[in-house]
Amino acid sequence: MKRFFGFALADSMFAGNCQISRRTLSVEEVKAMVAQGVKSCCNLSHQATIDAMKSRYGIEVAIPEVPPRVELHSGDSVVVMGVRGLPRLTDRHEYTAEEVAKATFSFAEYTVA
Numbered sequence: 001m002k003r004f005f006g007f008a009l010a011d012s013m014f015a016g017n018c019q020i021s022r023r024t025l026s027v028e029e030v031k032a033m034v035a036q037g038v039k040s041c042c043n044l045s046h047q048a049t050i051d052a053m054k055s056r057y058g059i060e061v062a063i064p065e066v067p068p069r070v071e072l073h074s075g076d077s078v079v080v081m082g083v084r085g086l087p088r089l090t091d092r093h094e095y096t097a098e099e100v101a102k103a104t105f106s107f108a109e110y111t112v113a
Helices: 027-036 044-055 097-102
Strands: 002-008 020-027 076-085 104-112
Touching: 002 027, 020 027, 027 044, 027 076, 027 104, 044 076, 044 097, 044 104
Parallel strands: 002 076
Antiparallel strands: 020 104, 076 104
């Protein structure tokens, strides 16, 4: 069983025909999963969002030099963090503490049956 961590799903992540289940996760569940080991599929453009997650919840996920190609098979899953309320960073590279405090974070795990 492989478990990935990222910010979005892509159709190409799923190998062939499959059933997918989704469940909402608490911050504590995500912390436990990350502590057990997840394979990050984030890229360098996600650094500010990863930093926001770390400052808000104390969850640290590394950003690999080259993100892996994700292919989910039976029993594999991806934990997805959704964020609402953070502005697009066009002229800077980090969020302010105020912006992070106002944002809404959610976590879900998508598992291939």
